Amino acid sequence: MTASYEGVGKLGFGAMRLPLTDPDDVTAIDIEQVKAMVDEFIARGGTYVDTAFVYHNGCSEPALRQALVERYPREAFTLATKCLAWACASKEEAQACLPTSLERLGVDYIDFYLLHNVGGARTAKFDEYDMWNYVADAKERGLVRHIGFSIHDGADVLDELLTAHPNMDFVQLQVNYLDWDDPVTESARCMEVAAKHGVPVIVMEPVRGGRLANLPERGAAVLAEADPEASQASWAYRFCLDLPGVLTVLAGASSLEQMQDNMRTFQTHQPLNEQERAAIDGAIAALRSVDLIPCTNCGYCVKDCPEGVKIPVALNLLNLERQTEDRAFAKGLYSWQAAEGPASKCVQCATCEAMCPQSIPIIDRLAEAVEHFEG
Ligand code: SF4
Ligand code: SF4
Incomplete structure (x- = not known):
């Protein structure tokens, strides 16, 4: 693999749930607040900004054009966006995603382009629409710098896909402390598979869709006792930041305040010490202390x-x-x-x-x- 990752910040800005001026309208993005969030992100050393063709019903990419692309030099940030081929009705529609994303974002290349949510029956759509060759060709033509895919499936499926597509530059995986040894998500085993194939990992869902930033009391109490000042989200991000093979940890932010908290975690980050790891283990144990179905995902x-x-x-x-x-x-x-x-x-x-x-x-x-x- 010859891809270069210079300049990719360790904490990424996920533009999936941007602030809204109307809470009932996902397209009503509060652009002034997004500008302030982008300024905070860049000023504190962030570079990696992650969006997708479909986020905010197609309005996330244009919002980033306004808040980021038109206000900062191109070399100041790293842009990632994604194509959901399985949601497209035809090969033509799937292959039109990239030119549309380039136009919406106002850039002439994408740094990291992802085939999004590969796995299950969705993989067949990426195959049917020839998306693997399409992205490789886009990279050849300079429209894309790095190609990869995101996946929520377990380690065996990931292994099969990376074996079938050895030209992938990176992979985006669901990794967080609750899923680390989860029998379905298999974060730890997926990290091992990525390492085996020599591809770096972009971490998605580090706070498990926000759940690890809003824990039930039995989990929250364990972390609060270990450090009353630390936000719950900061524990989740810190768990991921030092994992070997991680290129970037995507941190969603829906307000300037959340962005400030994220960047504080990034700037003051210290590897978890023994007591802190024990606190996370304690929180996991507390969360799992309820009656769980003993499924091991043996299949x-x-x-x-x-x-x-x-x-x-x-x-x-x-x-x-x-x-x-x-x-x-x-x-x-x-x-x-x-x-x-x-x-x-x-x-x-x-x-x-x-x-x-x-x-x-x-x-x-x-x-x-x-x-x-x-x-
Ligand atoms: S056989 Fe039982 S343990 Fe195995 S995946 Fe099915 S339900 Fe889970
Ligand atoms: S009971 Fe039969 S149909 Fe229902 S899940 Fe089990 S095998 Fe499938």
Whole structure:
């Protein structure tokens, strides 16, 4: 791999949930506040700014043009954006994403271009639309500096994809302290796979969609006791910042105040010491002290399911709901992670229960998933 990563700041600015002037309209971006956030970010040494074709219904990229591109020299920042080919109706539509992103952002090249949310049945769309060759060609033509993909699937799928596409310069993974040894997300194993293939990692979801910045009391108390001054988000970012192989940790910010907190963490960052690691372990234990479904994601149950139900996904999200006490958050993830095999497709044949080494009453748990996530 010959890609150069010089100048990429360790804490990235994720422009997925920018501040709004109208909370009911995701396109009503508060551009003056975004400018102030960008100024704070750049002034404190940040460079990596991450957006996507679809963020804010297509308005995140133009907002960054106004707040960043038109106000700073091109070499002052590193831009990442993404294509969701699986959401496109045709190859032409998928391959039109890059020129549209370039135009919206007002730049003539993208530093990091991602095929976004590869995995599951979505991978077939990237294949069908020839997106792997398309991005390689875009890199050849100088429209893109580095090509990679983001993925939420586990380590085996990541390994297969990096083996099939050895020209990828980087990969974007879901990594955080709660998912580190999670049997479905497998953050730790995914990091090992990336290292094996020699690709650096952009960390997404370091605060697990905001859940690790707004912990249930039993987890919050552990961290507050260890350091009453530190924000919950800062613990989550610090966990990721020193992991080997990490290029950038994406930090979403929806206000200037959040950006200031993020940048404080970045500027004052010290590696976690032994006591601090113990505090995070204590918070994880507290979050998991609720009754969790003992699914190990071994996958035996899904092999012969006649309906293709995404059993481990449903069980994992029930566990996430129990740990974070946030059903709406888990439901949002379920809406796309289980879309190919929702729990409601279960016909109660019990084949899966006979296969489960953990003796989990899967049919009952799937009924719970239907009630919690499909209502
Ligand atoms: S009980 Fe439901 S989930 Fe289990 S194998 Fe049968 S259809 Fe699939
Ligand atoms: S067989 Fe049991 S433990 Fe294995 S993935 Fe299925 S539900 Fe989880």
